Amino acid sequence: MRPPRKALLAAACTLAAAALTGSALAPAQAATAHRPAPGPASARVWITTPDGTRTLSDAGTVDFTDAPSTAPTVVVDPSRTFQTMAGFGAAITDSSASVLSALDPQARTAAMRSLFSPTSGDGLDYLRQPIGASDFTDGPAYTYDDLPAGQTDYSLAHFSIAHDRARILPLLRQAEQLNPHLQILATPWSPPAWMKTGGSLTGGRLIDDPRVYRAYAAYLVKFIQAYRAAGVRVDTVTVQNEPQNRTPAGYPGTDMPSWQEAKVIEQLGPMLRAAHLDTRILGYDHNWTEHPNDAAATPPDETADIGDYPQQLLNSPAAAYISGTAYHCYYGDPSAMSALHKQFPTKDVYFTECSGSRSADPANTFSDTLKWHTRNLVIGATRNWARTVINWNIALDPAGGPHNGGCTGCTGVLTIGADGTVTRNAEYYTLGHLARFVRPGAVRIASTSFGTTGWNGQVEDVAFRNPDGSTVLVAHNENDNPQTFAVREGDRDFSYTLPGGSLATFVWKDDGSAARGPQQLDPTGWSATASTSSTTDVAADAVD
Missing domain, CATH: 3.20.20.80 (Glycosidases)
Structure with a gap:
């Protein structure tokens, strides 16, 4: 075995479908005329910062609201499932x-x-x-x-x-x-x-x-x-x-x-x-x-x-x-x-x-x-x-x-x-x-991710649905500066400002109504391309 690379990898990797993802899921353009019964009320947050001052620290709760956010929004879609963990x-x-x-x-x-x-x-x-x-x-x-x-x-x-x-x-x-x-x-x-x-x-x-x-x-x-x-x-x-x-x-x-x-x-x-x-x-x-x-x-x-x-x-x-x-x-x-x-x-x-x-x-x-x-x-x-x-x-x-x-x-x-x-x-x-x-038998579910494994300074994430119906979202701020992003499941959103370089886990449970809200586009058939002057940037840095 060899020790892993520690240097940051490639700079910005551009998804060919990124513009489509952004326009299709932008909060300002999501349908808001009718909202069904409330979904999750709040998510609990645990956070680790790169300076080690906070390590899996309980950061309390963040409330879901009916008001759409203008921040980059992670849409969690339990209707699309992947591997069982x-x-x-x-x-x-x-x-x-x-x-x-x-x-x-x-x-x-x-x-x-x-x-x-x-x-x-x-x-x-x-x-x-x-x-x-x-x-x-x-x-x-x-x-x-x-x-x-x-x-x-x-x-x-x-x-x-x-x-x-x-x-x-x-x-x-x-x-x-x-x-x-x-x-x-x-x-x-x-x-x-x-x-x-x-x-x-x-x-x-x-x-x-x-x-x-x-x-x-x-x-x-x-x-x-x-x-x-x-x-x-x-x-x-x-x-x-x-x-x-x-x-x-x-x-x-x-x-x-x-x-x-x-x-x-x-x-x-x-x-x-x-x-x-x-x-x-x-x-x-x-x-x-x-x-x-x-x-x-x-x-x-x-x-x-x-x-x-x-x-x-x-x-x-x-x-x-x-x-x-x-x-x-x-x-x-x-x-x-x-x-x-x-x-x-x-x-x-x-x-x-x-x-x-x-x-x-x-x-x-x-x-x-x-x-x-x-x-x-x-x-x-x-x-x-x-x-x-x-x-x-x-x-x-x-x-x-x-x-x-x-x-x-x-x-x-x-x-x-x-x-x-x-x-x-x-x-x-x-x-x-x-x-x-993430409990035994949990299934990974779809979620929008803006970051890449090669680092592009955005927020990267992955989501899971536990057997008890709770949702787990793990998010990482690739930037050294704080970044605000939003999370949406169904018709409810919350916004959170993640400290630079930090890792956070969000856990919430809804009443089943969230699935009637906006859902992700299926990216089957999409491809990734890299467009930059950097010789180390590769399309493979895309997380999906």
């Missing part, structure tokens, strides 16, 4: 388990409650769990079937999850006790070395042998079964983390071309069914776009995968067993997920990893992370069909460790000091603005 979270890596376990029991329980409790914490409910070692491992790399060089174990007689019993599994069980809605996505960084060319956990690929494909698929099934026997349910699995990262920097990693991943999944799918396991399989688990360094190192038998790995996989026979595709944030932009959804609309999209990273000036880390993660994950990923938003390490020490190779500037959701101090980082609040309010 699966959850939000991060990863209890071996490193995270190390620093959490070092806390005294009372402090550890408080930290876990702040992360997972739906009533007194963030309510995180989807975890990414490494299968064996990753770059964030507090000690030597390992798998669950390590053998001396030259030996093999096709029957997996030596398989054991003993490594995880001391620290990782107790934390996972505690997380599920705190939040019964918790789901887990499990991902390996490397198969056991005896299955690989080169005989190392770092680099190489699976040996092209039917015995190896069967053994590796069985290895993943045994992991799921062993975790279930230990009290932890694995809901989703991928077969390789970042399969196009062929040169991991000193940590476990595997070059797995799409044709090999397909062979593993063609074994894994039937094995899961035979074992009566309903664990879903996701494919790919890598960046929105292939990193140029990875593309440059592509072997001759993988050239078809360049910029096309998920498509190759979903066009293979293995697609019969694949529920969806998993993405990371370290190169490209979220629009890749919408492009894939358009090609394969019956397959889900998951966003499964993004680490925060320290800014060049550490004093700016909170602000930079809040803004980048909000634009690209909280709003960018969800507006591009992602069912999950999952960060990387849930907790690290102040130096961004412990780790074994890999990222040297990564940050966790929490920072835990040697003296037991626990600091909530910007990631805690970006995730919280979703997880605290």
